[in-house]
Structures are given as structure tokens and as C-alpha cells.
Amino acid sequence: MSLLFKHLRVHQVFGANTDVGKTILTTALVRASAFTKSGVFYLKPVSTGSMDVADDEHIKRYTAPWSDHVFTECLYRYQEPVSPHLAVKIAAEESGQSQPIPTDETFVTSVANHIRECASKTKRTSDMYVETAGGVHSPTLSGTTQVEAYRPLFLPTVLIGDSKLGGISTTISAYESLILRGFIVDSILLFRDAYYRNWEYLQEYFADRGVHVASVEAPPEPLANPSENFVSTQRYYDSLLVPTAEDGILSALQHLDQCHVKRLKEIDSMPRRTLDSIWWPFVQHGLFKEEKDVTVIDSAYSDYFSIRTPSASASSQTSLLQPQFDGSASWWTQTFGHTHSSLTLAAARAAGRYGHVMFPRATNLPALKLAETLIQDGPGKGWASRAFFSDDGSTGMEVALKMALRAFSKRHNLDRASQKTLGVLGLKGSYHGDTIGVMDACEEDGVYTCEWHNAKGFWLEPPSVSIQNGEVTVTVPDSITKNGVKTYEMQSLSWTYDIQGRLSSELATIYRNYLQATLESLKNKDNIRLGALVLEPLVMGAGGMIFVDPLFQRVLIDVVRNSDSSATPSHSSWSGLPVIFDEVFVGLHRIGMESTSPLLGVSPDISVNAKILTGGLVPLAVTLASNSIFEVFLSDNKADALLHGHSYTAHAIGCEVANETLSLIKKVTSSADYVYAQQRWQPNPGEASKVWSLWDPNFIDAVSKMEKVSDVMTLGTVLAIKLKDDNAGYTSHSAEAVFRTILSPEEDNKTLSSSPGGAPFGVHYRTLGNVAYFMSSLTTSGATLRTLEDKIWKALAGQ
């Protein structure tokens, strides 16, 4: 992950193409740095080709007056003058030995290690240049291209421009490839070629875009006589240090220094500025008023944030940035980790083709494809006929409610007064978003969050599933047993989620009787008339990661649907109450399945997806509806339509990113890692489990037996740990307090971690009162998960 040192300015040097003078211009930079700084480090991680002198030797030779404080290094050296991915293969062939090709992880760690070593070696202001091989997209040893392979280090860059014919194009395109990976391009440096004059064009082009361009005279033609050539080359390098050159190498150096200082200042100033201008969501600012309370996220990569090291200013030799595992998957959105370049390109493609375009009575390919995929081969398969787009889970649920309430009101011919007081049937602990309409579909509890919140409906206390002291347990509340809270030990997790098998169990009868009686008694209440059944299937997330007994939800739906006596709907129509599945959190493999319908054995009439839908990049929600719901709104009167829409409805970027996400998910969920994780949760060899987790079953078992732990539960990427706490609830800080130690990396920073680059990492986590939860992306590596389990274990053990 990102490295940034106060006393060591590090720049990475990329090339617009091969043979654009990268080494010569880097040599010029190294000399300029050597001229003014106390130390200069030059790293060429991979060198290919048999030049007369290798790049690092060239540097040594031409920084002669200052070479005692110029330190050069090359990590991987190959003779063949081809792309690194070929050079390493050829070298292996020629040596006859099958040398292992370094993986991207090994490679980036060795580069990061070297940079960290240089930083610890030097005490005073020094510069460092890390020179890449070939162009920005030239393959590195593993075959991954340079921009992708070096991205975890997120070093500010210098792009060496191309001064030849065609060089304007290659320079701009290379710049754009860097931008697509979020790189900070501090300067573009190229030769002045008097005939093609690329530097003139590029200077103007990039001035408009706020990017600094410096140009220097091209070197003289190489001379045949080595000593003459040496003198001529030395003279050339000397000429570049003449301070009169207005936008030459010295001005470039000064500019890079300024960029470094500015970046340090900016990062240091961000906590104060944030406290002065931002109003955070869900945060009591009265409790977080100090700079140390602000996590500065400088960039992100894979499952990690790169954050400002809180203790940075104290010790000048460690990196000012450190990795932090994104333990809430950035509020449950991350799918493949941050900055996945396929998603970036999908966003760029849609922005470049459409921007955002009008949607009502119009169509565009990304939106249409997404709707079709969701209906025909996604969570709507088999029951949904329509997709309605909105911007987030909350608006998606507002739309769902509008659909359901209309369907119910129309079938039962309700007047306006009755419509207004229609209620929903739901579960205690539900959450459907923060807009006021969907808040009204949830209970008002002690922590009402808005003056207008006016809960409409009835909420049942649900039985829940968890692992307590090694046993899978269903806890049934007193409201159902009428005889105190009762716990039922289940045979296994797999068995608990085998609804079909459990439908004939004793508990199913208990649930059925309870629910029939409750619905019957609700009918006779004056103040409650129910118009929809609204559920978060399997897990209620924001309510405290409550894993509801799936049997209860299934029986509830059955009872509601069988209760319909007032109407005689056709077989294909909704029955009893329109059933809404809020799958915003649980949907699209967050809990290890695309949709909860197959497991529950029933489909909803309306469902909502968001969060993972766009892979964790931009807001977008989709409300899916069955045809019987859609038809309720059909007439020849505009006023009967679903008069709901947002300006950016079905924005092309969101839809294209969603299409890319759904297609990537298909690959990921059939990958070996995934299959392996699933196999570990099989109850018996050869027996498939419908439920499983990326977390280790033995770890789960062990944690459930720990002293501080009340119970634990996991499905898919989600791990929830409930702590014993007499003072539980949303405003409790108990879980936050227990895990505070894992926010920061462990002190032992000699062992390499599984973060890209190997630096020790802390864990960013979120809590819900006395519940701590940890959430990975779908692609978090086993190594990282095992490290996390270790950290969680230590925190719980108080180590």
C-alpha cells in the first residue's frame, strides 16, 4: 500500500513508451537531486536488455561529482531486450532451470521493502526515483501491466513524454491510463525536438488540465569512441543543470519538491478542515471533535484504505500512510475491493458514450441490459417482470412501498383516509433506509431519528439464529412461546437453513399457530390495517446483524399469503399482502447467495437491490416487481402511473458498472477460492450446504466459546459477534471499546502482512451497539481473512 515519507520524496517514473529517454531524464533528475539534496536513491525494480551500461550503472557514472550520496539498486535484471514478462521467460529457458516468476504480491513487496529500507537509512531530506520498465502498460514479470502492478504503492509519478512523431498521442494516452488508476501525475518531462515540437503542444494541452510539463534539450548522438562519448554525455548532463533553462530539469525538480510539500501539508490539514466543514452521516459530532478522531483516507486499493498514520508526525522515518483493512466493506458496498480497474473502465465507457441521458420513455443499452439480467438471470428470475431504477436502497424501498400500498389499496378500494393509515407488517429490528417514508415502515424505538417519524404497522419479534458456545441455536422470544424466551439447539447450520426439511417440525407449528393468531387479532384492531409485508430476508443488518430464523420468515409469508379471503386473485397475482423483500444488504452474494428466494422457497412480489449492485462504486438501486404489481398502475390516465423518478434515474454509469459487477460476480463465485470456502462449510463430505461463509468454521466455533462473547453468527462475507453487555442497544459503545486495539497495526512491523506491499495493517470496523461486525469483499484473500481472525481473536482475548 501507499508509502509516503516526510524526509524522503519518492517519485515513480513512468514512460509514455519504450525508448523515450526515461533513463536519461531520470539520470538528469537524479543528478539535479544530488546537486541539492543530502541523499538520492534510484531504484530500477526490473531491468531488461544489454545496454552498454545498465541503467543503474549509467546513473552511477554520470552523477560522479556526487556519487557518494547516490544509491542505486536493481532488483530483477535480465539480458534480453524485451518486455519483462518475456525476458523472465527467456532467461528461464536459457538457464534451463524453471525459476519461479515472482507474483505481483512478491514483486510489490520487494519494491516496498526496498523503499522502506531507503527511508530508514536516510535521516535528512532525500529524494528517490523508482523507474519502471517500458511504457505504462508494458507487462511486468508476472504479465500484469506496470500501472496495475505498481498501483498498490500509489507513488506520485513523473511521466516521461514522447518527443517523436506520434508522441503527442502516446503521451496523452499514457497519461490517461495513469489517471484511470488514480495516479497523481506531478510532472510530464520530455525532450525538445525542434521538428515535431511535441513539447509545445503538450505544454499547452496539459496547462489546461493543471499538469506541469517540463522539457529539456535532447542528448547528443552517441559517439563511437567510448571516452569521447563519456565526455560528450557528461557535458550534456552538465548543461541541463544550468539554472537559466526556464522550464528545464531544475524547475522540474523544484516543482516536484513543491508537490511533495503541498501533499504533506494537505494530508496534515485534512483532519482540521474536515472537522470545520463536514457534517458526517450517523455521527455525533459532539463526541468527535479532535483531529485524531478523523481517519484521512488518502487512497484505497483492494480491501484496504491507505490512511494517514495517526502517529505520523512523531516519528519521521516511518511512512505517513499505512494500510487499514476496510472491515465494514465501506458500509457494506465493496464487492471486489476498491479501485478494481474493470469497474473504473466500465464507468469511463458509459461516461464517454452517454454521460447521463433521459430515461422516461427512452432507453439505453446499459439500463436495458441491467434490467434484463436482473429479471432473467438474477434475483428476479422466475417471478419479476419489471425493473424500476432509483438512486439508493432507501429510495428503492420508497418505490417498493408505493407499489405495494397502491396494489393493496386498489384491490380493496380504500378511500384516501384509509390509504394514509395503512400499515406494514414487519419484524422488530427492521431497517429500510433513512428517508422518512421507509422509516415509517419501521418501528419507532427510543432512538427515533426524525420528528416526522410516524411508524405505521405492526412489527413481530422474530426468533433468531446464532452460534452460542459452539452450538447453532434458535432463540424464540417470549411473545411467541408465551412462556419465556426459549432456545432450540439445531443439528447444524446447514440443517437450520434447510427450510423444506423444517416445515414439518414442531417449531414450524408453533410459528404457524402464533402467526395465524396474531394476524387474526390484528384484523380486529381499529388502528391497524396492514397493506404490505416488508422483510429483510435472513439478516436484519442495521438493526444489529440479527440473523432471523429463516423458518419463521417462510411461515410468515405462507400464513400471510394463505390468509387472503377478501379477494380471489388469479394464481399469478399477489395474495394476502404484497410481499416486499428488502435485499439491499443481503442480496447479490453478500451472505453467500444471489438472492434469498431459493433458500426460503418463496418469491416476493417486489424486491430491492442496491449496495453490491454497483460493486461498491456509485449509488444505484433497482426495485423489481412482478407483473401483477405492474398492472395495478396501468390505465389510460397519467395520474394512475407510478409518479416517482429521480433526475439521474438509470444513469448510464451506474448501470454499466452494475452490468460489469454482475458479470464479474459470476466469475468470482465459480472461482477455486470460493469453492474451497464453500467446501469447508459442508456438513459432511459430499453433502452440499446451502449456507456457508468465507470465515473459518473452526474460528467461528472457538469465538462462540469465548468469555466476552454472547454469541456469534456468519453467512457469506459477514461475521457478527455479539458481546455480553447489560447495557446493549444502538447507543452502546461496548463493541467499539473491545476492538479499539485492532484499529492500528500491531507494533511488530518486521513481519510482513498480507496487505499489498506487506506493511502491517490496522482494521477499520463498525459496530452496532454491543455487536461488532466484520465484512470482507467477495474476493478477500484467505491470507487476509486468517490475519483478521487472528486480530479479532486477540482483541477478544484481551491480548
Add this chain to the structure above:
Amino acid sequence: MSLLFKHLRVHQVFGANTDVGKTILTTALVRASAFTKSGVFYLKPVSTGSMDVADDEHIKRYTAPWSDHVFTECLYRYQEPVSPHLAVKIAAEESGQSQPIPTDETFVTSVANHIRECASKTKRTSDMYVETAGGVHSPTLSGTTQVEAYRPLFLPTVLIGDSKLGGISTTISAYESLILRGFIVDSILLFRDAYYRNWEYLQEYFADRGVHVASVEAPPEPLANPSENFVSTQRYYDSLLVPTAEDGILSALQHLDQCHVKRLKEIDSMPRRTLDSIWWPFVQHGLFKEEKDVTVIDSAYSDYFSIRTPSASASSQTSLLQPQFDGSASWWTQTFGHTHSSLTLAAARAAGRYGHVMFPRATNLPALKLAETLIQDGPGKGWASRAFFSDDGSTGMEVALKMALRAFSKRHNLDRASQKTLGVLGLKGSYHGDTIGVMDACEEDGVYTCEWHNAKGFWLEPPSVSIQNGEVTVTVPDSITKNGVKTYEMQSLSWTYDIQGRLSSELATIYRNYLQATLESLKNKDNIRLGALVLEPLVMGAGGMIFVDPLFQRVLIDVVRNSDSSATPSHSSWSGLPVIFDEVFVGLHRIGMESTSPLLGVSPDISVNAKILTGGLVPLAVTLASNSIFEVFLSDNKADALLHGHSYTAHAIGCEVANETLSLIKKVTSSADYVYAQQRWQPNPGEASKVWSLWDPNFIDAVSKMEKVSDVMTLGTVLAIKLKDDNAGYTSHSAEAVFRTILSPEEDNKTLSSSPGGAPFGVHYRTLGNVAYFMSSLTTSGATLRTLEDKIWKALAGQ
């Protein structure tokens, strides 16, 4: 704009770099096409360099057996072998004559014209290749780079890859530059170089990305003897047509043909598929059930959609795509037109650096910068201290309401029951979005849109400004005059918006007396207790483009603020009622001003921006609040915080795009075009007007006098025309009916239009009952606006 013909497959050929074999491979493609098709067209719009033979001659020479149906053309030819932008300069210098350099508009129109001519010339299945100059970003004649200059034509492309050392990098980067402009890359074609083996790498790389790669043997070295060289070259080209080459030129040709057929099929299938799977916002599907009711937007550029030509299948010779002006600025979002590459790059940069990252208690540069800009140098300047992010105007207003209601409730110590029934003071015709909470801040009228809609508050009937029969008129409703509707003729538009000057007018006194009396009487009503004043300043958009008399809104705010007797707030605190400005529609220069506060002479306590905020690309909203509002939520208890947040709160893409938008707006609003438009609206020379419009004052005057027109009004980019209609209101279709003729281009397609490429264009427009409105972006050209005025005029005149 885009061109697409059934019988003529057109591909544009881009190069990964100069000198990668673009002409040779294009020749190979032309020959392959000539071998199988009835006609082949080759266009080299710009040719530079004095090759032995020019590109088009080379083509002629080597397609000899079929050259009778190969047609070649070059539009601009220069001798100097440099980038076109230099070649044209050098040619001008050498000829001693100052030849005008073709503008991008002229250039793209001449290319489009030539393609259209070719399409009309050929009756049977033919192919066409348009070969660009240099690499994808090589400058064209005006200096604009190739990808940008050709983007309006949106032709499917073939990218010629680079087979040399470094060519993997230049090929991938060139591809990414094409993707950033939304181009469809159908195939990548390159030479097989046995040493560097780039084609092997690229084939695998692009297979993962779904892009076809074909490779062919490189040509032999040129021979000194011309006739020997001819034979050798001919033999080479012949060898490429041998059908055994598995992924060679014939397979590439077949692939391009398949892509063409697939694209045609897809575009044709989209209306039916859309009708089968999409649930549109705000659309009565019962009224739009036929394929012709669906506008297929294939791409967009500048202010235009590129849509499927409705009559396309009938005539095979015209383009299947035609431009359509985006006359609602895609629901009021477009700012600089569609697919502005600065915004695309901003989105890419943020996606590449952050993806989306967690926001509560954290910070990131794009979000922080945006908050600071809005507060310190934007609509919050002088009054706001905090920025709260959400996803759209509707959620932004939900947040605003939560802020205001809490502030009021807390100051007045309201109990839960009173909190729930708190009302807002607003204006009739208000609209704040479609989530149920903000709907409740608006009146329920005949077209209530949700069963739960339960309007809370009181809505005043506002006086409005419009131009009637050439006179600026304020219409005051009976509820205010108590003596029938009264109209007041104003001296000028400028005078009408000079609030300070009008504060001492007779009308101000009438308003003040009416408002004081009304507020007084509301206090005594049992069922209404007001907790916030909620306004769309100056214009109520969705309510029917009602331009409210600004004096009325100013006096209303003054009266509300002076009414505070129950509390003695400090000078810096809100007074009377918290005042919310919903500037989602009017803000950020939509109506010619950044914010309405300076004009009204008062600041709100809370305001909301969205739509233009992100330049028309992705959803994002910001709610700004004064410090006195923020402090209401401060305590040491989490439950007192503003417990509202969306998963993608302050997503980096949205914030970075917003920062780029705000910075571009600064440039645009100080541009010559803008200043000129402003000057035309000055009441007297030298006298500055606070209000102005991009629409022509004389046109406005004339339209207001037309028979069908009740009145007209304009500010900034907005033009609203109210038609005489006894049956007005939201569900009226009168405006839609009057303008139906301008949906399609005029039949005279000989005159070039102001659309990019010069094709005649229709106008996509939206209506609100009997009001038609037209909205440009901030950068719509004068030429386009004048054409629109002409079309509008003709439609109104029934011509």
C-alpha cells in the same frame, strides 16, 4: 452526430501510434472487403507526409483486381510528414497565404457529408473505412486530438495495434483513450512480430475484456526497385487473403460484419425489449405500449442524443441514427452537454484512486474540497458552515427537513405528538422530490402520488412573473388581493428582479400585510403548527415552471423571520422558522445565477443543491446548513445526532465530478458567449441586469404575442411557454400536442444544421401539462439556440 447505415458498414481506423502499419492494414481490410462486397469506400480525411505514394493511391494500386468498386478520397492533404496541426501551419507558412484552419465543426461536417454521400451512392451491401491520422490522440487540423474530433460521429472502430517493442503499452493505452470517449472497439488488428510477440500477449489480455484481436504477418522489407517492390507488396497482400490464416484479415472482416449485424439487430430490438422489462419513472405505461413510443438513445454528445431514426427501416439509405436536441437537459441535469471528457476523466480519476470509501468519521480529498468550495466560494458563501452529502435532490431535501424540524422542535421543546404533526410553510405548486417525507412538505392535490402522502403544513398561493403579450407582468392571486386576480405591469424584467428597489413599492406593502395576517391567523389554528419555511426560490420547476414574484418570497422570509416572539435567538441564529432553500433545480447557474440568495438579498438557514452539481453525470446532493442548525444536533449523546446516511455517502466519483463541474462553470460563466448573452438582456447600455437569459429577448417578446401563447418566461437556460388551455394542469397533454412536430428533423435535409456533423435534428422536449419548457446546457451554442427558437416558433405558428 452518429452515422449508421444498414447497407453500408462503416468502421473508423485508429492507430495505437504513428507508424504501426495503419495504412497497410487498412489496405488489407479494403482488399478483403472488395473481395466480398459490392462496393468499398475508403476515406482518409487528413493526409500528411510525402510518401512515395499517398495512402489513398496506395489503396487504389493494391486493390487492382477490384478497383472499379473501390472508391477512395482524401479531404485535406499536406506534404509535411508531421502531425496535422503542424502540417496545416507549415503549409500556410510556405504558401505565404493565411489559409483558414478548418474548425472542428467544419471538419467533422465535411467527413460526415462524405460518408452520407457514399451511403447514398451505394445501393447494395458495402463497407467503408475512415482512416485517422497518427495515434488516437494525435492532433487534428485545429489541434483537437483525433479521438475528440471524431467523437461526434461515434463510428465503431478498429484499433491498429503496435507490434514493436513497447507496443503492448501503447496499444492498451490507446484502447483506454478510446474507451474514455465511449467508442465501440470492434477489433484490434496488428502485425505478428516473432521477436516481441505482442499479438500473443494482447490476444490474451483482450480476450479477458471481450475484445477481438486479429494479427497478420508483417509486410516484407520495401525493395529499392519500384517494380520489384510492387510485385513483392502485391504478393504480400495476396497472401493475407488466403483463407487458412485462422485469425487473419478474413476472420477480422467476418468479425466486423458480425459486429455490424449485431449492432443493427440490437438497436432494432431495444424498443420491444424495453417495453417488456423496464418500468419507467413518471410514465403511464398504458399510454405507451408500442415500439414507436420508445426513444432509443444509442449515444449522446454535446447537447444532442443520437437516437434510432423512427422511420429507419423504411428507407435504407438514410442513417439509422439521427441527432435529437436534449431539450430538457435530461431532466435539468446537463451542464456542459453530454460526455464532456473532463468530467469523464474526473470520474475515472476518483474511481482509480478511491472507488467509494467509507465517510462517517473519515475524510477524502474530493469530498472535503467540494464541501469547502460550496461553503467558502459557492452557494453557501457567507452563511453556511457545514455540508451534508446524500444521493439526490429528494434525499437532500429529506435531510434539510430533518434539520429544520429538529431545530424548531428543540427550541420549542415539542413533545413527540406535536413533532409528528409539525407542518411546513410553503407555496402552492412546490415540489421537493418523490420520497414520501418531502412529498409531505408539499400539498396534496388531485394527483396525489402515494397512499401515504399526508401533506403537513400550509401553502400560500404565490404571485407570479411572466411575459404576456410583450409586457413583464406580475399576476397576484385573489387570495392576496381579496378582490379577484390582479395583474401588475412591470417596467422591465431587470426592474422586476431588483428586490431592494421594490421593497418600498405598493405591492410590497400588500404582500407584507397579507402575509402578516395569514401567519397570525395560522397561529390560531389548532391543526397547523409550522416548523419550517420551505421554498424553491424564484422558480418552482416541476410544479409547472412557475416564476414566483421574487418580491413575494423576500417579504415572506422577512415576515417569518420578524415574527419570532417565542424565542430570543442570538443574531447569528435562525429566527421565526428555519428557512430552507430548495435550489436543486434553480441552483448553480441553471437560471443564470449561482445561488438565488444575492438576488433575494437574504440567505437561507439550510439549502440543497443537486442536478447541475455533478455536471449531469452521476447522482449526488449536498445539504448546506448554517452553524446554528448544526449546533442543534451537538451533544454527547449519539441519539441526538443526525442519524441519516446512505451507503454511498459522499462517493468519491460524485464529489470529484462535482469539483470539476464547479471549476468548469467558473470558466464558462466568464466566457465571451456568456457575457454576450448577458449584455443582450441589459435594460440600457452600460446598465447591468441581475437577470438574463441565453434565449433571445426579441424571440421571447415575439412568442409572448402569439395567439396560442398565454405567457412566456425565461431566466438563464430555461424557457417556459404556457399555452392557452381551458383544461390545464399536470395531466393535460396540450403542450405536448402542440410541439409534437419538432420531435423529428425537418424534411429538408439539404441544409446543414448546427448539430455536430450537420445532420438535421429533432428536439426532445418535456411538458408539464399546458406548459412546454426548453432547457439548454450552459454551453449550448448561439447557432443551436437560434435554430431551436426557429423550430419553436414554427410549431407555435402551426407551420
